[in-house]
Amino acid sequence: QVQLVQYGAEVRKPGASVKVSCKASGYTFTNSAMHWVRQAPGQRLEWMGWINAGNGNTKYSQKFQGRVTITRDTSASTAYMELSSLRSEDTAVYYCARDPGYWGQGTLVTVSS
């Protein structure tokens, strides 16, 4: 069955970067896209961008353009989302989602000095 595995939590200081991983299994990784969605405490879900896992093409939300980079490693069936210049407002749970039906468990990123 389709699984998207994300690991626990990260803590970063303001100005730093974080790279979150999402390991896929149960389907052909390169046949699908991978989206990244975040949820700040008490806030609605917010789409950040996506990658075509086959050809590596990406599209980012204008809000995060210039700060977010989504990549993939096809040999490891893993997608990555890197967010730079972190600020306290970036404290959130970051989810990967293959499509509406399949989501990872989320990675909590806390930005605090």
Added chain:
Amino acid sequence: DIVMTQSPDSLAVSLGERATINCKSSQSVLYSSNNKKYLAWYQQRPGQPPKLFIYWASTRESGVPDRFSASGSGTDFTLTISSLQAEDVAVYYCQQYYTTPWTFGQGTKVEIK
């Protein structure tokens, strides 16, 4: 971007009673070439990722109880819980996946009265 607006923000319903959540999109999410509405509903419990309940605006995901139903036009959608159970307490989100950026409603918190 397509703006998704849910109403109400919260809802308290007695056990066994009906709960209705509305979602409005700022533009149509009906794709005319396949006549599908790219609208999903999710249930989210605290500390959990969103769980897909409904896709194509009215198709129940496998395993979702049949007390959940959904309908809608190109811009106005409704999720109904016909007989509220204790395990239905959660936040419900609508989402359009017609285009990127995916956008989500602000969520509706369903509680027991």
